[in-house]
Amino acid sequence: MTVVTPLRAAAGDAFDPRRIRRDFPIFERNPGLVFLDSGASAQKPAAVIDGVAEFYRSDYANVHRGVYRLSARSTELYEEARDKVRRFLNAADRREIVFVRGATEAINLVAGSWGPAFVKPGDEILVTELEHHANIVPWQLLRDRIGCKLVVAPIDATGGLDLGKLAALIGPRTKLVAVTHLANATGALVPIESVVRLAHAKGAKVLVDGCQAAPRLPVDVQALGCDFYVFSGHKTYGPTGIGVLYGKKELLDAMPPWQGGGDMIVEVTFEKTTFQEPPHRFEAGTPDISGAVGLAIALDYIEGLGRQAILDHEVALTGYGVDRLSALPGVHLVGAGQQRLAILSVDVDGIHPHDLATILDRHGVAVRAGHHCAQPLLDKLGLGATTRASLGVYNDERDIDALAEAIQAAQAMFKRS
Amino acid sequence: MDLRDLYQDIILDHGQKPRNFRAQEHPSHFAHGHNPLCGDRITVYVTLDNDRIGDVSFQGRGCAISQASASLMTETLKGKTLAEAQALFKGFHAKVTGGAGAAPATLDDEMERLEPLTGVKAYPARVKCATLAWHAFEAAIKNGSIGATVKTE
Numbered sequence: 001m002t003v004v005t006p007l008r009a010a011a012g013d014a015f016d017p018r019r020i021r022r023d024f025p026i027f028e029r030n031p032g033l034v035f036l037d038s039g040a041s042a043q044k045p046a047a048v049i050d051g052v053a054e055f056y057r058s059d060y061a062n063v064h065r066g067v068y069r070l071s072a073r074s075t076e077l078y079e080e081a082r083d084k085v086r087r088f089l090n091a092a093d094r095r096e097i098v099f100v101r102g103a104t105e106a107i108n109l110v111a112g113s114w115g116p117a118f119v120k121p122g123d124e125i126l127v128t129e130l131e132h133h134a135n136i137v138p139w140q141l142l143r144d145r146i147g148c149k150l151v152v153a154p155i156d157a158t159g160g161l162d163l164g165k166l167a168a169l170i171g172p173r174t175k176l177v178a179v180t181h182l183a184n185a186t187g188a189l190v191p192i193e194s195v196v197r198l199a200h201a202k203g204a205k206v207l208v209d210g211c212q213a214a215p216r217l218p219v220d221v222q223a224l225g226c227d228f229y230v231f232s233g234h235k236t237y238g239p240t241g242i243g244v245l246y247g248k249k250e251l252l253d254a255m256p257p258w259q260g261g262g263d264m265i266v267e268v269t270f271e272k273t274t275f276q277e278p279p280h281r282f283e284a285g286t287p288d289i290s291g292a293v294g295l296a297i298a299l300d301y302i303e304g305l306g307r308q309a310i311l312d313h314e315v316a317l318t319g320y321g322v323d324r325l326s327a328l329p330g331v332h333l334v335g336a337g338q339q340r341l342a343i344l345s346v347d348v349d350g351i352h353p354h355d356l357a358t359i360l361d362r363h364g365v366a367v368r369a370g371h372h373c374a375q376p377l378l379d380k381l382g383l384g385a386t387t388r389a390s391l392g393v394y395n396d397e398r399d400i401d402a403l404a405e406a407i408q409a410a411q412a413m414f415k416r417s
Numbered sequence: 418m419d420l421r422d423l424y425q426d427i428i429l430d431h432g433q434k435p436r437n438f439r440a441q442e443h444p445s446h447f448a449h450g451h452n453p454l455c456g457d458r459i460t461v462y463v464t465l466d467n468d469r470i471g472d473v474s475f476q477g478r479g480c481a482i483s484q485a486s487a488s489l490m491t492e493t494l495k496g497k498t499l500a501e502a503q504a505l506f507k508g509f510h511a512k513v514t515g516g517a518g519a520a521p522a523t524l525d526d527e528m529e530r531l532e533p534l535t536g537v538k539a540y541p542a543r544v545k546c547a548t549l550a551w552h553a554f555e556a557a558i559k560n561g562s563i564g565a566t567v568k569t570e
Contacts, residue, residue: 352480362420384456
């Protein structure tokens with residue numbers, strides 16, 4: 001009955017990206033592809049691609065509705081996916097896991113539901129300079145809606161979050177600290193436990209944007225102590241269109257619905273509607289059922305490789321990348337504070353990131369060029385755009401070498417008489 | 418397609434040492450161009466002498482393609498009538514997008530000057546880099562001295 005493809009131990013004893021790569025059909029179809037853009041979206045293992053197709057073939061029906069067996073089976077798989085996410089984040093209770101479209105929707109849900117219910121005019125939402133637009137704009141919308149303030153915690157000279165300044169900015173009116181776990185534009189790792197300690201000492205809640213962290217760090221929301229944690233399925237080797245909001249049960253219980261529709265109700269009359277308990281209260285309409293099933297397979301895949309093993313691999317490869325790229329004349333790594341992970345953002349003298357990315361592409365190297373949806377951060381760094389390489393489980397030193405060589409080829413092309 | 422077809426020497430030269438890269442204090446027309454995708458920004462200044470382009474210049478930052486295109490545009494447009502400028506934009510746009518339309522034969526020399534930029538046709542993601550300055554020029558002429566902003570997205 002179960003459609004979840006049994007996990008192969010892709011890595012065996014040693015973590016071997018070249019073997020792992022065979023799990024990802026994209027590399028077979030695109031020979032020579034050097035994919036260094038997993039920070040934007042990760043490639044999908046065959047287990048996910050086939051698992052989603054198999055679900056549609058064998059077990060698909062709408063969830064939470066049908067009396068018939070097929071619908072019960074689909075429901076079971078959808079809810080099993082919730083259990084897997086709970087384990088993946090080590091949340092205390094499965095009811096703390098809400099399926100959404102992605103991290104962006106998760107943050108908008110909190111801003112749209114928790115925001116107006118608990119934030120008053122004059123209260124403060126604290127974000128940081130490291131944030132992705134998805135963790136800035138929803139709070140601006142909330143500010144404009146209810147008249148709260150948006151306060152920004154700065155980075156220090158090295159590009160890491162300035163914890164001293166952050167601490168000073170958390171005051172009696174701070175209701176929420178919205179912070180990234182791992183900055184998407186620079187790879188700066190944020191010590192979430194410290195942020196949570198500082199925030200909770202002043203009675204503020206903490207929302208963590210875990211988009212870049214979830215695919216590569218063992219995440220334990222209970223150990224972190226955060227109140228909300230969000231991530232996207234497609235960056236964790238799962239399908240697009242599915243994401244997760246984790247919220248502490250007492251917070252979700254107290255939050256009003258943010259969208260109305262089917263599945264989130266207990267009883268509807270034209271006079272009055274009573275709402276479901278979380279998480280269903282926040283899942284109006286038919287959810288992305290196959291997305292949840294695919295996400296569960298992706299999380300299985302990650303667990304199969306071993307989360308500590310993935311982290312160890314990416315830490316080592318990040319170190320190799322830093323050494324390799326900073327040894328190139330005219331190449332400057334954008335600062336990421338004390339701890340950089342999986343993201344190498346570079347500025348190359350005399351070559352605009354878009355020219356560089358075009359040239360890298362012609363060498364088979366796929367990277368992202370631009371502002372990485374973090375314009376305020378790049379403005380602060382005095383950069384209009386950067387060229388960003390980001391790592392995944394299938395990358396190894398040869399990919400970094402290919403990147404370095406392609407950068408040198410671009411430099412040779414741009415260095416004229 | 419070879420990268421050298423896109424990054425020809427003349428493109429690299431104009432990209433690194435753009436001509437007419439200056440603001441004008443009292444332009445009769447100007448407009449800002451913005452490519453939100455990459456953050457490129459450009460301001461195009463035009464001073465019309467009756468129906469003729471007496472002076473055209475630009476300032477801004479961007480990739481080699483957008484800087485070279487702006488530079489070559491200013492060199493090509495100086496001294497042209499507005500009708501000729503419009504025909505050149507039409508012809509240039511058709512060349513880089515592969516669309517229909519051509520400039521009249523009387524402007525063959527000018528079109529040849531813009532030829533090095535037509536390599537972007539093979540790079541769909543970069544076509545907007547090549548047309549940004551032209552869109553800003555068009556907006557400047559259309560909107561006069563109010564300094565409108567035109568976006569490529």
